[in-house]
Amino acid sequence: MLVNLTSSADDNNCNASKVGGKASSLAKLYAIPALHSHVPKSYALSTSFFHPWIEILTKSDEYTYLMNNANNNNEDEQFKTACTKMKEACQTLPLNTNQKQVLDELSNIIATQFNHNLAAVRSSATEEDGIDQSYAGMFETKLGISSTKLEVAVRECFASKFDYRVFRYMLANKKDVSTTTAETKERGEGFAVVVMEMIDSEVAGVAFSANPLNSDRDEVVVDSSFGLGESVVDGSVTADRFIYDKVQKKLVDTIIGSKKVERRLNLVEGGGVIMKPIVDVEKQTSCSLPEEQLQELVKLICIVEEEYGMPMDVEWSVTNSRLVLLQARPITTLFYLDSKMMTEPREKRVLYYDFNIASEATTTSPFTHMDMDLYCKFSSIIMGMPMDVSMYKDDPNMPMFKASTRQYVNLSVFLKFFTPEYFAKEAILMDPYLASLFGSKDCNRKKYKVKKLAKGINMKNLLYYIRKYPIIEQYKIGKRFKKNPVKEKEKYIKLVKENLEQLEELKRRGYNKEEGLQRYTMELIQCIMPSLNLELGLVMFAIMPIFRTIDKKRRDGKTEEIRSEFDALCGGYEGDELMEINIAMYNLAQMLDASVWQEYEHDQLDELAQRIQMNLDGVISDLPPEFISGWQKFMTRYGWDGEDQMFISSPRYQDNPVLLLARLRNQNSGVQTKNPSAVQKEQVLRRQYVMKLQESRAASKLFSFCKSKIKKRNDYLDHLFWIRNAPKLHIAAVYGALRTSILQVEEELINANRLETKNDIYHLDLAEVDKAISDESYNLMELVRPRKAIYERARNAPECPLLVDSRCRILRPDPPNQEDVEAGVIVGSAVSPGSATGRVRIMKSPTDQFAAGEILAATVTSPAWTPLFVGASGVILQIGGVLQHGALCAREFQKPAVSNIDVHNVLKTGMLVTVDGNTGTITIHGNDEEK
Secondary structure: OEEEOOOHHHHHHOOHHHHHHHHHHHHHHHHOHHHHHHOOOEEEEOHHHHHHHHHHHOOOHHHHHHHHOOOOHHHHHHHHHHHHHHHHHHOOOOOOHHHHHHHHHHHHHHHHHOHHHOEEEEEOOOOOOOOOOOOOOOOOEEEEEOHHHHHHHHHHHHHHHHOHHHHHHHHHOOOOOOOOHHHHHHHOOOOOEEEEEOOOOOEEEEEEOOOOOOOOOOEEEEEEEEOOOHHHHHOOOOOEEEEEEOOOOEEEEEEOOOOOEEEEEOOOOOOOEEEEEOOOHHHHOOOOOOHHHHHHHHHHHHHHHHHHOOOEEEEEEEEOOEEEEEEEEEOOOOOOOOHHHOOOOOOOOOEEEOOOOOOOOOOOOOOOHHHHHHHHHHHHHHOOOOOOOOOOEOOOOOOEEEOOOOEEEEHHHHOOOOOHHHHHHHHOOOOHHHHHHHOOOOOOHHHHOOOOOOOOOOHHHHHHHHHHOOHHHHHHHHHHHHHOHHHHHHHHHHHHHHHHHHHHHHHHHOOOOOOHHHHHHHHHHHHHHHHHHHHHHHHHHHHHHHHHHHHHHHHHOOOHHHHHHHHHOOOOOOOOHHHHHHHHHHHHHHOOOHHHHHOOOHHHHHHHHHHHHHHHOOOOOOOOHHHHHHHHHHHHHHOOOEOOOOOOOOOEOOOOHHHHHHHHHHOOOOOOOOOHHHHHHHHHHHHHHHHHHHHHHHHOOOOOHHHHHHHHHHHHHHHHHHHOOHHHHHHHHHHHHHHHHHHHHHHHHHHOOOOOOOOHHHHOOHHHHHHHHHOOOOOOHHHHHHHHHHHHHHHOOOOOOOEEEOOOOEOOOOOOOHHHOOOOEEEOEEEEOOEEEEEEEEOOOOOOOOOOOOEEEEOOOOHHHHHHHHHOOEEEEOOOOOOOHHHHHHHHOOOOEEEOOOHHHHOOOOOEEEEEOOOOEEEEOOOOOOO
């Protein structure tokens, strides 16, 4: 039950399953020869000490309630009450004979061997301080504990295992919160406590062996303050911050904080911690860590990182000029690149651009292996190349390449020929945030541009792609549409109808087992290629040039009236398929009374889906026939739509109706939302008014060609601009048809025990699935498991950066000049006019819970997010210019929107803010989150 962590005699008992993550890490630190003298005396009360207590608690009514309601957010207050009762019960749990003996022995050690006869008592849960989750600051820590107060401190640390925050954190990280004795022994989900010699720190803090602010692997970040390190962690002081380049061995940046208080040990009254004001004003703003000690600390931190083989977060202190390491755990918030994309510490860095965030797929979700396979195949076909010839290479030295879960552009190649300023200018229309990255100090051309092009980058290969890409054909298409937009529009509508009918017919037929999924995929793609070629040529050579001109005048207009006029030309186009889907969705939502929607919370919609299916099957008939009929029609026409439309792995309405129900519920939740059809009509009238107004002005000018020019532009917009969303939606329809057959194959492979769970099939490519169909001995899980692990790591990443270099440094925009900005005001880019005040809801997925009237805040949005715009009072985006989906939808629904805002770092869910889409600003009315 008692393990000495700072003695080689107990090495066999120091694994995490026996002493928890924190204690195991301390033992590992002590075992490193170079760190031996820097680790204080430490012991652990092992998991076996707490087994009797856990056995008692897991039989309680409160614990049973917690387990049964772990995923029910509606029972939040009762959940908190049950947690509180569990914690209270911990204070009176009986001690058996063995437990008493261990506590007596440890009390004696504190009283006879520890400096000042005081200890730090800390939790060491088996799931704590791991690679995936750290539980930092969640479990209880007791400082300055004397031998007589040891039992109370141990009980309080143990009680924190049942804290409400801990349970919710476990759920958020998909951990099983069940902790019965049998499961504890089997899976190691137990609890332990570290009892460490208390260090009377003169200076203390936290050090990171990689920069947690930008993920740079070559920078050490040290936060430091006077006294105990808790002042740094809990925010009672503004700590000093040092950023140190461990490769160049130089200090990069120093920020001296305001340190008005310090925590110190109470050595007079028998333990505990006291808060002492720092009276000396000069000391408050003096540097707490001399450079010599900083350099010594960095050396120790680098040793820790090398021994653990990963970036580490280390708590440290200084006492009597001696550096002490108190704790080490993996940094769980860093961004990771594929190893093939990483350069060595002293090599020239490479800059990568993830273009699928701001354009193309418009998502931050990682690609599965099959997503990647299909995306590359589709791109090749569109480029006029054979399906098996990919423009995305495996080599990151190529201009465009594929990693495990994303595709990238190697910007270092292009920086050899173009400046960051050029890229910033070109990016402003598509995404002001991206433009701000190119214009930042971080985007240094000298630092990133390649000296020599890779072997495969040559004129021969360039000419090959130019010849293959049908750019001349697409140019002619654009020219043809501009010459006679009315006639070409009619021909296009007819062609699309024929293509989609062919696609639907092929979907009903399904794939042929003998021919395989690859052949079937090609057939599906060929169904829409005639209309897709028209759409691509039209968008590239007719719509985009006109819209660039309009947006420039919208941004550069000298008066609000001019800017408002050109903003009106950006929206209000009938026939847009994306808007038609949203109108159909809104109408379907209204067919069911609001009282029915209110019966089901967000996490209960699967019950409503079952109820709808029972009505469809004729088992019951308790829903309006109009709704059931409308549901069938919607699924027939739009069932292929879903969350990430460009991902075959992403569920569709047709195979996961709960996705559709979540969107419908947001549009009929009892809060009045405006009919998108009515909004569109208003937008159309406003646009048409501006068009006539500008034609009238042009007619009054001396030269008649002015009116003719405006009239032609208006004809292009009227008859062509509504097609802008069509390419992506038609590709999504192909994916929806293909997914139906893939789900069929997946079910067969699971039933044959060749795949373990649903969605495993998406970690294979089409060729591998075809081989599996024809060869029953083909081992699929050997392929699936490693790919699935990489995918899960990417899915759990804290962010998906637009620009990142080969040492994992995430490029950030330069901070704005705060002298020009009012306090509490964040400056972004205006992308949709108007102003609205509401509570922020930061969303990572369009299926997250969202209430009408909230401010929708997201990194980027795609067509799957459109229904949320109906009920949102305003929109805040990190990524996206005036042509990106979020901006277009915000204007269509007359919602104020601002982009180029670092959503996850400057906002919190529940903040009360005002979104001003006229000035491009966000005003924060206080940091209080809604309870």
